[in-house]
Amino acid sequence: MNRQQKKELFLNAVSGLSEDNISDFVKYEDDLAQKPGYEPAFMPVLRVAGAFALCIVIFGSLFLGLKYIEYKSYIMNPQTADDTKETEETKEENPEPAATDENDSHRFDWQYDIAPYYPEEDDIEGDYIFNETDINGNIIVLKRSVHTGECTPVCTDPFCTHDNPNCRFHNSMYVKSIGNTMYAIKIDEGDVDDKGNLKNSIYSYNVDTDEYKTIFEKDYPIRLSEMRRYGRYLYFEVSGRDDGLKRLDVFTEEVISVKRQSGYRLFGFTDNMIIWIPTGSTGDDLATDLEGNDPKPYNPVIYAGRLHECVVVNNNMPGMYISWYISDKNGERERMIIEKCLGISRAKNNRLYLGLFDDLEKHPIIPDKPEEGKMKMNGDVYILPYDTEEARLLCHIDNVSLDGFYSGGYNDLKTGDWFGIMIRPTQHYLEENNLAAYDDGIRNMSAERWVDNDMVIVNIKTGEYVISRYME
């Protein structure tokens, strides 16, 4: 059998995947869409400005003129049926909701229900947010100071290039942290058995003491994945020998097996319980104790007065952008949270919305070539607590640089009350409802460019913020 024949064999075999498997895939993707920062390919997303305005300086120098347009962001107060007649003044403060006529290009398209949530408890605060980033095909673990924004590799070896197994942090995934101690799964590519299986382990590393410790490993290759943290426990999937869902106590290094719930997958944690959601299309959520025992139905919390979150594509502007609105279940009482939203994050029991503004009519957010410079923008961060109906301004931020979008890894961008916001505005445009990506100025449906925007790290209690950028 030649290579082409083998490929045809797999083509037909993979095509025979069961509907159950495909259903799991579809459900997983729909669940991903509920998470902040998701950018679905089939949904209209931010269209960066298409107009360029370049000024060419006499005698061989180029300059870009950059100015800000006034960013108009407002929050409507809910209107009831008994509200008095609008005056011109109140009309300006409370503009009419956008038309819902299908023929109107500014129509609302209520695609998303705000996902029900499970209350999160306070957590130990450290000085850093940890995340992985892809630099030239290598995964590097970074730490970002929440006090200064300084971003450096976790590896402190000044001679290490972080691109080979000699680096202690090479091939780390699912980075988590408790205070200034990070935890991650490490894939030891150098250790392969005769069947091609890799050896995985879990390590801890304390930034303050430089102590590195392997806290979970086996003598034989196993595959670890989907690690999550709740308090002192790390939950992760083991495939291969001893497979199943495990829980590791990071303080005692005790490992136990967690009882799976048939027909469910682990979704999250709250109030010393594991929350499981059904893998099928129907069914109630379940809650068990932290070892998977004593299952009982569990109802998540539904946001007070807010059941829909909407992405609006405004075709009337030169270029398109996303606005985030909320409304009640019937699409009435729409309130605009932020007009041009370029970042969204879940922050404990709140949502954060980052709006950045620039003169979209005159300057591109995407330069034709990545090295041509980064756009500096100002913006506002709004916070929307889950148990209220009102978003409020958390902070105004200055000089955020954009030239790509941010890859955050499998980790949580948080420590205590500090949360990182991923900014994902720039690398895509919309072409007939399909996402396409710029690749050195050439439209390419499959090529993607991974460059880093600044990360905005905000404190949801105080409104302080820092801007963090990895400088190679």
Added chain:
Amino acid sequence: MLLKDEEIIALFFDRDEKALTETARKFGGYLKAVAANMTDDRRDAEECVNDAYLAAWNSIPPKRPQSLKTYLTVLLRRCALDVIKKNKRARRIPKKMFSPLDELADLIPGEDADSALDERLLTDIINSYVSSLPARQQYIFISRYYVNRSAAQTAKKLGVSKSTVDKELVQIRAGLKEILLKEGYNL
């Protein structure tokens, strides 16, 4: 407002052509994006999507899918295979669908395999293996080899780096290879 799946399926059962309009409204963007990954040009992609709508119209009823999106994904894949067959007859070699299969073809070493390799057995093995994977890895496998997304596209859906997905795919394939070897695919 978009209709729920049950409401659209009811339109199919009523043989109301609005069923197709509503299906396109709700899933059109998704299907076009998936079709674009499975075909080599826009014309073929449009043909696949239209064929999937037609296949849905012709099969519902009596079929009553639990998830319309799942059902349409399966129909789309079948339509993409038909397009491949048509292109092969026209001596056009489809690149996109076969490109990720290079990674799977490596799992079966040896060039002198005979026809004893049973496609149905391989299908069962892959089905069983994919079902056994953790949810995220199952998602990555199907995204890469069924829906035909690039590792970068899959990484973007997950909000992780491409390298992360590449490494997970290495692990997933290693596991599949182990099972194939146990089943005697080591010619």
